[in-house]
Each structure stands twice: as structure tokens, then as C-alpha cells.
Amino acid sequence: MHFSFPSRLRLLGLSVLFPVLASAQTTPPASAAPAPVAPTSPQWYLLDAQQDGGVMGVSVTRAYRELLQGKASTPVLVAVIDAGIDTAHADLRRVLWRNPREVAGNGLDDDKNGYVDDVYGWNFLGGADGRNINEEALEETRLLARLQPLYQGKTRTSVPAAKRAEYDLYLKVKKSYEAKVKENTEQLQQFAQAYAENKQGAEGLKQALGVERLDTATLRNPPTQNPELRQVTTGLYQTLIQTGFASLDDVLVEMQRGLQETKDQQQYGLNLKFNPRSIVGDRPDDLKQRDYGNRDAAGPDPMHGTHVAGIIGADRENNAGILGVAPNVQIMSVRAIPDGDERDKDVANAIRYAVDNGAQIINMSFGKYYSPQRPAVEEAIRYADTKGVLLIHSAGNENNNLDNTTQYPSPNFLNGQRIPNMITVGASSRLNDESLAADFSNYGKVQVDVFAPGNQIYSTLPGSKYGNLSGTSMAAPVVAGIAATLKSYFPQLTAAQLKRIILASAQPVHTKVRQPGSTKLVDFAELSRTGGIVNLYRAVQLAQQPAQ
Template structure:
């Protein structure tokens, strides 16, 4: 699990900081920026009224939902953890009423001691937790390489050829990742150093402590060269949705740390952190393991996801979550690296058994050795009327050609009726409407939702922009929670149908993710549209009136 690199380096491609490296050289004029909206939460706004490709949540609450009764809805967030003390989340946490917090007992006899607010399948009985784990490619290669390295298919017994073919495949993808990350590390290190120096040069020239948009918009200088530099930087920051150059550098620094971790741990054939958990990692029937530490080593990702779904709309602080009457259930199962099928299956079951109506799954991978166990859990969720919302992934891939897991279809080819797969869209209805990093697929991806520069909660009662299909999925989960809250009789399949039917096709010519090729946005997902809460509520009202 990581945030997409393309968004983190996107500003470098725009030349955001590079003009600052040489103040003796006047930069070319920057492109005109769109007028900034009055809120950093552009994704809540309306395409017609506000001119951005948001989901019309603000309009829906003002025009359709005001004064209407709602019921609380529990949304489980299977992720890396949540900062349960965040001022914009703590009032809305799901609470296990059958469990007495902190008494060291399994009061409700469900096999999980002190699971008062959720559970972690990445923790051990001694309180330690898995932070970074390997990729599934790495785990498979470590298992298969001793059997097949140096052999050819012809020399392998027929009964082992399926495993040999898998070995050849994972060996290829593993080495591609190793090469890509090694090169990426070099590029990010160079970019961070150069851009940090450039930012420092501008700060010194202006004699200011930071380069935020307010300072850059009205810089304390009359020097024409400095004014040209600050104007270009300001316009690009506003256009890209960053509050400051320091925020840009922080994203690049996060990308640097993430890439180092991938090389040192996630791609390390000898690294195995699972001993911390003390479970039998290959026993998919094992359910009772883990601990109740919901924060974990790094809850930034899950905290951001939680805020998108249900940050407190009534406390007058921070941001507004999509859902107003929600209970947020934290289930830790996603490390920095690839999640394990066993943990995902158990996390889904835990959420279902504890009353979740919707489960957000902002994670994914390209190998699933225990796929059957995950699918069994998904079927179980379906039997209980639970909707699963899954992120499409951040590798600019066509999922019609390469499957990502959990897949949108069962192994028998049947479409999963209670799961949605979500791609990431951006703010403007132009060639950049698709987020450059987003996976897509005319059949494999159901719909797109805002996922580029999404402002939400982060640990320490703070807020920040993050990008990824990991942000798009909770937008859809939040919409589903609103519908379920105001129209509680809706089933999981009805929720899915309403959300998809209310996403009107968009025929804008957009860049196919990862390329400059222009394609019809309609061709990138099953619906060809961006989710819209206003239209979804209208559709739900029509159905409830029948």
C-alpha cells in the first residue's frame, strides 16, 4: 500500500520548482490557473454550480436531504489503521457495545479481546505490529525460487509445471519492480535535493520563512525576476491544489521514504515480519489472532480514508465527511506492502459480523494465492447484505487486460454483485479528468470518483491533500453510507445499482492514464461517468416512492 508516485512528482513535470533554481533566468509565463474554490474540499462541489467535477454533496445536503430523517450506518475501513483520537473522527467511531474496553477480557466471546472499537489482524499478542511487509511477488518468489531457479519447463515434472509457470511470471514482475524502484529512488533523491535547494533560494531572496500561496500571491519584492518566479509558482500551486512549496517537498520526501522501504523490505526475499503476529500464516481457516491496536505504526492512509467517508459534519472543525450519520469501524489488515489474503478475508468477516453495512477496501495487488478464501468472505458479506467498495489501483493499468485483487469477478467468471471497483478522477473536465495514475477498464472498473488532491484528515488532528484510487473508493463508500442512512431499506445490490446508474457518462476526450493518448472518458469504466450524490439521492427517492 502506497500513494501513487505520479501525483507526487507531477509538479516536477510541470516545472513548478525548477524555475527557482536560477533567479538570473526569467521563467516562461506559467499557464493561467483556474479560479480557486472557497473550500479545499473541491470534491464535495457540483459540476454545474461550481465548475469542478465534484460529487454534488454540498448541493445534495442543501436541496434534497435537509430536514430528512436518517439512521446511523456503520462503515468498516479495512486499512493500515486510524488515528482514533482525531478531533474530526473520534465522535463518530464505531463502538462495540458488548465489549468492556481495557479489561483484558473477551466480554462478547467473539474471540477478540478488548475489540471495543475494531480489530487489527497485523498485531501480535505482545502488542507489537507489522508495519512494512513484502509484496506478494516477493513472497511467491521466495517460496518458488529454491524449487525452480535454473530449471527449464521441459525439465520440470508435469505435475509441477503450473507452479513453474507462476515462478517464471513472478520472477519477471519482481525484477521489473526491483529495476523500477532502483531507478525511481535515484530520480527522487535528485529531484528532492534540487528542488529543496531551489525553494531555499527563493525563500532567501524574498526573506520569508515559507513559500505558501498567500506569500507567493503577494510577494514582498519589486524585483521583476522574482515577481515572475513567484507568479509562476503561485499559479502552478493553485492549479495543482497544493497550499505551499513545503507541502510539495513533503510529498516528494514521502515518496523517497516509500521507495527506500520498498527496496529494503518489500522487495527483500529474506524479509518476513510475520513472526510478530504469531499466527499460522498459511492457515486461511485461522481467525483468532491479532490485537486491538487500531493506530498501528503508520495510520496516515486509513485516517485520510476515514475522514473522506465520515469526518464530523457537526463539530465546526476541519472538514466535512460525505456521510453525516455514520459509525467508523477500524479494521487493520493492510501493511506498507501487499496485504495478505488471509487477513483480508478475516477483516471482511469481522466487519460483517459486527454490523458493517459498507466496507471500504483501499488496497490491492496483482497476485492472490489464497483467492478462494477472500472470495468466500466476499460471498459471506453478500449473504448479509454488505456492500464492498474497492480501489482500482494506481499503476495506470488496463484491468481488462491484467487482473487486480480482490477482483471484480469470482473465479468462475461471475460478476461480484455486492462489490464496486473505483477509478480516480481529477478536478477539471478536460484532458486531465482522469488521474494520471489511475487504473481503468471498460469492464473491470465500475465508475470513477474524485481521487486526485483530496483534502482530508491525517494523524495528530491535522489535514492534508493526498491522491490515489485509495481516496476515490471512500468517496463512493461515503455516498453509499449517505444513501443507506437516509434510505435504510436499500440493499447492497440496490446501493450499487443506484450509484452506478446516477453516474452519467462523460464523453470528454481525456488522457488515457499513463499516456498522452486521448480517449473518450466513457471508455475507461463500465459506467463511463463520475459518481454524483445529488443524482443518486434523486434516484433513491424515486425508488422509495414506488
């Protein structure tokens, strides 16, 4: 649903952090297990498994140091179809695309492309009066709101034959919607209880230790000799290291965000009466309409898009903040993804806008499970292919096997043909152990092309800040960054060649891992077509070979 964020609380797996506090009075202290090695860089995904202690990064730093140093690069334009980007971020300002043919703020369509003052990109979720959609309903909700008045209480035999396919869709959507309402109601209760218990436990532990912050340094060497407290702090320390959090306070912030997301889904995503589309003022069912939206490239909540943009191309030359994967990149903001499910019309128009304005690579960190206007999206994808544009799409975060469940945009066209200019990406974690496949990630031996780091990824956040987010949303821009790097140093490569090189150079991994969403152990290589994790070092080596 909406962005490819996992449910934060399910992702954290921390609802049982503090039952250990309750049992500490009766449980004898356990001997401290050796802590996992933490990478020195918060950007672990840039590291190399061979040279950096087995951290399962994509060898970006090594590729620049050993293969690309001193070589000339050319500018590459990457479009980020998302919720918007903070255009004032100190680590993004220099790398953002600026439309060279548009005069900012003059209220004119200087370049005659149909969009007035589109300096940084375009916003298909805004109205001409400057207002913007932030929250949206899920696609199941929108479909049920439309179909229920037509078919509620009817039997299939009572429906005209020409309408039975739509009636069947109504039954399918109704079942899916009711399941999500049930899940949301249960999660809201569980998450609220988990947050309250963990907050109370954290406050109790802070008092017992006499500290203000429960970070990894404090938990590793707690100011106490009490064996029960040391048992608790050891367990919490190991959990923080394994999940990539710097402190328990950060965990609580994430849990609070996850709780709010669950509330928002109830209030907006699953609300059959919620329809904010009038803000845009377009004709929602007119798939040929292009002239709507506004110039606001950031939108009301650019957190997700800002994080994605930083992964792809945060300034590598300003000696501050973080390093993007790609070196010589311009990032175009195309706002089409709300907090809720994106509309097919907006996705199709966003792809077309990006292509028409020169994007060579498009990052698409979003997805959903119903696509009522799928042909329009596929037509736009085919259009991108005719212009040589490569699309990078996140696989989604519901730990589904996409070989059995279709997520949209699908890797295949309606006719079954594989989309030649799209890569579908699952999310991996930092350690080469049972947790390597991120627990939330969708997967599929046929439908998912490759995996990339997507768990606890450190990148840019609005307000010139930085932080960790997780999701296949974070894995896709790692791949988009690799594609942009290859295109920058080897500009002759076509979209088809870029895709082939990225997939052929993925590092195969045969570690036994937990199949996402279960405790079942499977070969990591069985979770995607390539069986591997993208690797820039290997991709550059392959690109350097004479015949492509």
C-alpha cells in the same frame, strides 16, 4: 501495492520545477497566463460542478441543502479495512464504532465473538504480545522467496508435469520482481536528485524574494519587480494551483515522503529475506484460522486509514475540522493492510469480521497484482453478499488498464462472474479539463465501474490534524460515504440496489482527457463502465423514485 497510494513524486510531476530557475537568466519573461479558479473550500470534492464554478465534486453539499435537509437519517455501520485509524482524532471520536457488547480492557471476550477487547474493531496484523507489523514485503517478493529455492536454474521440461503451473508462476513472478527492483533503483536515484534540486531551488528563490515561505499568496504577488523572478513565480503559482498544494514547502514535504517510501520499498517490500509474520504468531497458510491478532485498532502508522475514515464520515455536527460525506455513520477499524502487500488470509478474515459485527458497507482502499490465496478472499466476499454487505474497492494507482491487467481483489470471481456486491473506483481530479482523470489512476472500460475524486483530497490525519492525500484510496471512501448516506436516508435499500443507484446516477463526462500514464487524449467516458463520476445529488434523486 499496499494501500492504493500513488508514488507521490510521480503524482506531483514536479521534478522539473526548478530547471526554470536555471533558465530564467536567459529566457525573456512570458506574459502571465490567467490562473485557474481555485475552489473556496479545501474539500473541493463536496462541491457541485453546476453551482461551484465547474469544480468536479460529487454534489454532497447541494444534496444536503436541496434534498436531504430536515429528513430523518438512521445509523449506518461502515468498516474500514486499512492500516488502522487514530481513535483519538477530534473529528472522528464521536463517529467511531464502539462494540456495545465488549467491556474495554478487561482481557475478556465478553461478546464471545472470538476477539478479546475488540472495542473499536480488530487488528489482524498484531501479535498477542501487543507488537504490530508495519512494513511487509510485496506479494511478488513473498512468492519469489518461496518458489526460487524450488525452481531456480531448472527448465520447464525438467519439472514434473504436476508442478509446471507453479514453475510458470515462478518465471512470471521472477520477471515482475526484477522489473520492480530495476524501477525502484532508478526511481530512488531520480527522486533523490529531484528533491535535492527542488529544495536548493526553493531556498534560492526564498533568498531572492526575501521571504520565509513560498505559498500561493506570495507567488501570486511576489515582492519583486524583477521580470525573471516574476516569470518563475508565475509558473510555480500555476503549478501549485493545478496540483492543489498551498505552498512549495508542502510540495517538498510530499517529495521527502515519496523518497522515503521508495527507500522503504527497497528495504522491506523488495527484500527477499524480510518476513515479519512471526510477530503475529499465526499459521500463515491456515486459511481457516480466525483467532489471531490483537485489539490495537490504530497500529503503528494510522495515517492512511485515518484519512480514509474522515472522507467517509468525519463529524458533521461538531462545527470543527472537516465534513465527512455521510451524516449518521459509525466507522469500524479493521486493521489488515501493512505498508507493503496485504495477505489474502488477513483480507478474508477482515471482511468476515466486519460482516459478523454488523458492517453494512466495507471500504477497501488497497490492492495488489498477485493473489495466491484468492479463493479464500472470494469466499469471504460471497459471505458478505449473503449478508447484504456492499464492498467499495479502489482500482489502484499504477495507471494500468485493468481490462488487460488484473488487480486484486478482482471485480470478477475466478469463474468470470461479476462480483454483485462490489464497486471498483478510479480517481478523478478537480478540473474538467485534460487532467480530469488522475494521472496515477488505473482505469478500464470493463473492469472499473466508476470514478470519484481522488486527487489532492483534504481529510483527517493522525494527531487531530488535516491534510491532502491522493490516490484511488481516497476515491473509494467518497463512494463508501455516498453509499452510507443513501443507506442512512433510505434504509430499505439492499446492497444490490445501492450499487445500481450509485452507478446509474454517476454523472457521464465526455471531456477529452489524458489517458492515465500517457499524453494520449481519450474520451473520459471510455475509462470506466459508467463513463462518469459518482454524484450524491443525482443518487438521492434516483433513490427517491418509488420503484427500486
